Amino acid sequence: MRADARRNRESILAAAKIAFGEHGTGTQMDDVAARAGVGVGTVYRHFPTKEALLAELVVQRFEMLIGRAREAVEEGVDDALFRFLRRTAEDMASDAAFQQVLMFAGAPWEAAAAQRAELQGLVQELIDRGKRAGLVRDDMRALDVPLLMGGVCVSMGSGLPAHADWRRHLDLVIDALRPGPPPPAPAA
Amino acid sequence: MRADARRNRESILAAAKIAFGEHGTGTQMDDVAARAGVGVGTVYRHFPTKEALLAELVVQRFEMLIGRAREAVEEGVDDALFRFLRRTAEDMASDAAFQQVLMFAGAPWEAAAAQRAELQGLVQELIDRGKRAGLVRDDMRALDVPLLMGGVCVSMGSGLPAHADWRRHLDLVIDALRPGPPPPAPAA
């Protein structure tokens, strides 16, 4: 691969990261090209499709989350799960496209299947530790994480009028994962 | 207004309700027209814009939710809030477009401002009752409802692979609204 080609590929990825982070999946290819200081044709030489470009970004983002999860596991704290969730949310807050991918699935989501699987394993470890310490409800499953985080994503992007307060949303959702109070008298 | 005009308006609204419920905001005007047994032009005679049509549907849906909320208030049960949330979720599950509007706001969302305000008042009543009975956490606010329900919407539409289990999501989120266990030893 020629030197300038490699350089351009990097520029494009960097530009795309910013553009997609800001404008979400609606980002236009021309915009990415412009930011990268490159023509659209060049973008298409490196990534056959907009979806493919986005998929690459999503994989990278998952790779980063895997790193976060590893750190959390190694931290060895009982509430590492919650700390991980908060850090993850903080990361996602600045990436509109990733939020949308997390919410709606599709090709880029599928493309990161391997990463997702790995991440799920690490999260399971965090959950187990939390359960052992009595900080996490017994019936929590690893799949609850994408479920709930997908929900939190709604409160992030889009500059919503009323429900833009994603930190509040996250707090509530994390509380949902703690062991509940004794079931409030099963009266009906 | 001519008789056939009124009749057509109703057909269009009915058709739109079904179409938007199925395909979400991505529903095409031609589809609505076809289902209503009418030409596109006729649809546009009655609703100047796709957004306007959707807005009308959203207002109707909120009107229905207001009805649900009134019922809940009149029920007079302590956990009326939770019962209301479950019924509401059940209603929303079959309306893809409403889910999207709830998630992303925009013009149709704004159009229902009055309804939203009224609904919020009723929900506040339900919350207060729940708090008095000790079933609802003290710091819950009426605005937490759209916040969390918006999140649940993610788990509804779109036939997602992993996180399609919206009932689970709803259960968790409702648990988040209950009074928490004693804060797990403020160690950190």
Next chain:
DNA sequence: GACCATACGGAACCGCGGTTCCGTTTGTCA
């Protein structure tokens, strides 16, 4: 320094879907 495969730029292409326009039909009223 010449050569050529590789890479680039960006104008043009194309399908999609919301919206418009106008000739035709139909309800209503005298």
Next chain:
DNA sequence: TGACAAACGGAACCGCGGTTCCGTATGGTC
């Protein structure tokens, strides 16, 4: 029943944005 305003149908229009195409530029090699 005749006349006319109101309403209808749907082909055509148009902007948008992803993708393609090809003439030009350039890094690497002999």
